[in-house]
Amino acid sequence: MEYFLSEEQKIIKKLAKRISDEYVSKVAIKYDKEGIFPRDILDLLAYTELTGVYIPKEYGGFGGGVMEMCLVVEELSRNCAGVAVSYAATALGVYPIILYGKEEQKRKYLPKIAKGELIAAFALTEADAGSDVSSIKTTAEKKGDYYILNGSKHWITNGGEADVYVVFAVTDKSKGPRGISAFIVERGYEGFYCGKKEDKMGIRASSTTELIFEDCKVHKENLLGREGTGFIIAMKTFDRTRPGVAAMAVGIAQGAYEHAVRYAKERVQFGQPLSSFQAIQHMLADMYINIEAARAMLYSTCRMIDSGAKDFSKESSACKVFASDVAMKVTTDAVQMLGGNGYVKDYPVEKMMRDAKVTQIFEGANQIQRNIIASEIIKEY
């Protein structure tokens, strides 16, 4: 389908597709099996300048927005969502700085992130604070020019690999969500450690770890925005990065669909290729319809966000929910279409089904997204 991307967006998509098909496809199964972090692919993305697509021009980036970031994520995900999420997690870690960073903070971090010299991470979730973000317990106590961080974070993508972490901690317990603040914490700060690495079902090339803060001293210059604005920073960041999860979902679904079509045309049963059976044809048609619908919703949400619109939580959540549900359905159907071959690791659709699952869970589980959408709808009418 023609999506009327600008010439520049078409180039970004083409370049990301080339890296995905020529490089990511070759390592996807190995990195998944062995849980290898795709630093070599991130280096290629840096060389080709795709690491800076969503970073403003004045900080050395390409000056694109959420759309450009999503085009890269979508194309990488066609071959490996684990690689894609390792790229996308930097965007999740950096959007708070783009949106709320002071000039010095932006100048210090954004150019290096645009060049791919630094990678980032976003640390909000804790063992007892998942969907209920506001109940985080990590504390940041102010002492002179420093904040002293104590506590731990769970499920942090790019944990142990990232150089820069945006960490959320409670600065004033009595204020609930308004008592949360965001800090920039660099790898190597005293009292900041990386904990256990998770053994995941999917996106196994990406690194997901615990982070531990033990009297970790963070200078007050590293406070993002004002004290007490952490919750808003997190929510406004998610509004911009949830389409990234949708892009991942669309990419995974597209990859699975492409494998399924090729397989259906080659595999012969009852003397004819699978693709000649109407039951299979309808599955393929439904895959196509759903993927195109998800992509259309994703791209229009990106365009809305990049146009400078003020409020887009509902749209951002809706495209994440829809695309992730599509990815789950399409990959499950692709496995079905490949029969026994779909269920073993020799063919990539098995991996894609595992990868798809997480898109329904992270950056706010789909149930939570539906809560957000519903509350916006009720406010509107």
Next chain:
Amino acid sequence: MKILVCIKQVVDPEKVEYNAQTKTIKRNAQHLMNNPADLSALEFALRIKDVYKDVHITTLSMGPAECESKIKELIEVGCDSCVLLSDKRLAGSDAYSTAYALAKAIEKLGNFDLILCGESSLDGETSIVPPQIAEYLNIPHIAFASNIKVLDLQRIEVERKSKNLLFKFEVKLPALISVKKDRAFLRLPKLSLMIKALSYTPQILSLDDLENFDFDKVGTEGSKTLVDEFVEQKLEEVKCEIYEGLEAAQIDCIADLVMRFL
């Protein structure tokens, strides 16, 4: 330092469409690709540019206007300027005529310190053009280089591997070197350069732009050789054998071995 790389646009063997009746190959833009050996030469030029600051890379191609779309790809990897020598009177030129026309274009474009070519083109495979250009320009020439190292701005070191021997040459510039294919794989493009390429048009030269040009030396008339006939070769069907139970690493080793014999 000024480097010139000669890059031919050839018909992609995987996309080639042959008309058995007219015995011609379709040459439209979608079927063209940049000659792989020439891209190896270009990669060497880019590596020199990575190290030395004041390196300017120009590419020179000869062919019909359709080549323009492929020439843009050279800007995407970091070439500074591209020239296309395009003139109907060149149609049918053989290797000798091509070398003459290219040498005349190089003279016109100015003083280059280093001229790089691929060892041969996919569609011609004569390997004659590079040494012939060097003869016309009266500069030293080394063929089938496997590596090039810039010693200083006046001298380069060229390596050539042949079976069990390694030759090392030191050559004074200006010189012309032809590079063996697959010695260096062309790098990926960069986003900013791809955007630059969007609006880039190569400089187009016609024969009228060249000085003291002897028109009798080019085209079908000026060529010393003539293609008598194209015969379509039916490839033998490749037999496939299946080995089961191999580890990925073993498969990689076998793939490497096979590649070495291609």
